[in-house]
Amino acid sequence: MQFILRSPAVVVxxxxxxxxxxxxxxxxxxxxxxxxxxxxxxxxxxxxGFRWKILASDxxxxxxxxxxxxxxxxxxxxxxxxxxxxxxxxxxCPAGEQVVLNGAxxxxxxxxxxxxxxxxxxxxxxxxxxxxxxxxxLDHWAGGAFVDYIQSNRAHEVLSRxxxxxxxxxxxxxxxxxxxxxPSALCIYPFGNPINEASWSSAIPIVPILEYLEPHPLGRAxxxxxxxxxxxxxxxxxxxxxxxxxxTRYDSIRNSNxxxxxxxxxxxxxxxxxxxxxxxxxxxGTLLRDAGVTYVxxxxxxxxxxxxxxxxxxxxxxxxxxxxxxxxxxxxxxxVEGLLQKDDRNRLILPKSRRVFVxxxxxxxxxxxxxxxxxxxxxxxxxxxxxxxxxxxxxxxFKWLEE
Numbered sequence: 001m002q003f004i005l006r007s008p009a010v011v012v013x014x015x016x017x018x019x020x021x022x023x024x025x026x027x028x029x030x031x032x033x034x035x036x037x038x039x040x041x042x043x044x045x046x047x048x049g050f051r052w053k054i055l056a057s058d059x060x061x062x063x064x065x066x067x068x069x070x071x072x073x074x075x076x077x078x079x080x081x082x083x084x085x086x087x088x089x090x091x092x093c094p095a096g097e098q099v100v101l102n103g104a105x106x107x108x109x110x111x112x113x114x115x116x117x118x119x120x121x122x123x124x125x126x127x128x129x130x131x132x133x134x135x136x137x138l139d140h141w142a143g144g145a146f147v148d149y150i151q152s153n154r155a156h157e158v159l160s161r162x163x164x165x166x167x168x169x170x171x172x173x174x175x176x177x178x179x180x181x182x183p184s185a186l187c188i189y190p191f192g193n194p195i196n197e198a199s200w201s202s203a204i205p206i207v208p209i210l211e212y213l214e215p216h217p218l219g220r221a222x223x224x225x226x227x228x229x230x231x232x233x234x235x236x237x238x239x240x241x242x243x244x245x246x247x248t249r250y251d252s253i254r255n256s257n258x259x260x261x262x263x264x265x266x267x268x269x270x271x272x273x274x275x276x277x278x279x280x281x282x283x284x285g286t287l288l289r290d291a292g293v294t295y296v297x298x299x300x301x302x303x304x305x306x307x308x309x310x311x312x313x314x315x316x317x318x319x320x321x322x323x324x325x326x327x328x329x330x331x332x333x334x335x336v337e338g339l340l341q342k343d344d345r346n347r348l349i350l351p352k353s354r355r356v357f358v359x360x361x362x363x364x365x366x367x368x369x370x371x372x373x374x375x376x377x378x379x380x381x382x383x384x385x386x387x388x389x390x391x392x393x394x395x396x397x398f399k400w401l402e403e
Contacts, residue, residue: 040054040057044222045247046218047216049069049210050067055090056090066080066081066087072213079207080094080096080099081100101184102183119140120140121181121183122143122145122186123188124209125367127144127187130224138158140231142183145166150368151365165178186205187208190208207230213303215283217250218246220371221247224242227239246373246375247375253375253382257291258292260292261294262294263385265293265322266316268325274310279297279306280299282302317350321355322351322353323351323357324398326361327360336354356401357384357401364395373394376394383396384400
């Protein structure tokens with residue numbers, strides 16, 4: 001974590017009304033000009049989508065903080081999350097929508113008004129992985145939606161014991177269960193999320209998680225610290241320790257890599273008659289660069305996908321050393337020839353080397369465990385592109401296709 005020190009926050013007396021607030025969401029407010037300078041902030045090490053606002057930090061007293069989450073462009077604060085009404089009342093400069101977490105049970109290590117509420121509910125498989133990275137037993141997971149897509153064995157064990165709840169998924173939400181269970185918060189993804197417009201959403205504190213927009217693999221993983229903070233300071237400390245270990249290992253692998261600029265790699269696939277691939281500032285672009293190879297689209301700035309005419313891709317593809325893609329394949333072992341048979345246009349773009357590396361999401365938890373472990377992903381790619389045999393600490397996700 002990094003600290004930005006500004007003038008101390010002013011502590012004000014709380015009213016009785018504020019003391020009664022819990023599990024509420026409030027309309028978006030626009031901070032007064034220069035209001036931010038009244039507070040100190042803690043910045044993540046790599047992530048760009050969130051930060052912590054220090055509301056009170058006097059010597060000899062416990063630090064009280066709020067979690068500020070940016071909008072999808074990472075330009076402005078969209079949501080400010082408070083653990084309780086005390087923190088909410090200390091914020092003289094609220095930004096975005098204000099969310100106060102529900103009082104939690106002993107599972108979270110703190111309680112409010114004696115409520116028996118149960119942990120963090122999740123909407124994405126990635127959220128579960130970012131919790132499990134530092135909470136091995138998932139004690140702080142209340143349950144989730146779309147659980148059939150979760151590949152974590154531990155998560156399914158917890159569900160089978162009824163220690164976490166299956167909330168269903170659009171359109172079959174178990175709303176009665178979700179509302180009656182009263183999780184401390186429901187962690188969501190902003191895009192295409194049916195909960196955003198749901199009439200019942202105000203009954204539960206909703207926290208947007210933007211890890212999938214982070215341009216750096218470590219930035220995506222660092223959202224585990226946002227989850228840790230949502231639980232309590234002890235969990236926050238544990239998540240930070242785990243992340244620091246991951247970041248240190250990632251940096252060690254990156255710094256030891258030998259640059260192979262001549263090894264040019266492209267990614268993506270044909271969609272609607274065009275080639276779609278992650279931009280140069282995307283997390284996959286960063287991963288490939290840190291693995292020591294040249295990403296063909298590295299000079300096309302932006303996190304979003306780029307679109308390339310197929311005519312242009314024919315020249316780009318055939319002159320590259322390798323093609324990488326993420327796909328879902330069930331059935332016989334996928335081969336290069338099998339991939340080409342899926343779309344004849346792939347034959348025109350296939351590198352002359354016929355080298356293709358694939359992450360098959362039915363065989364590796366690409367949208368779960370591997371998001372939380374970018375060090376393992378970098379090790380995987382480094383071994384893949386290396387000229388000598390390489391042993392990994394885990395089963396690789398990306399593998400070369402056989403002919």
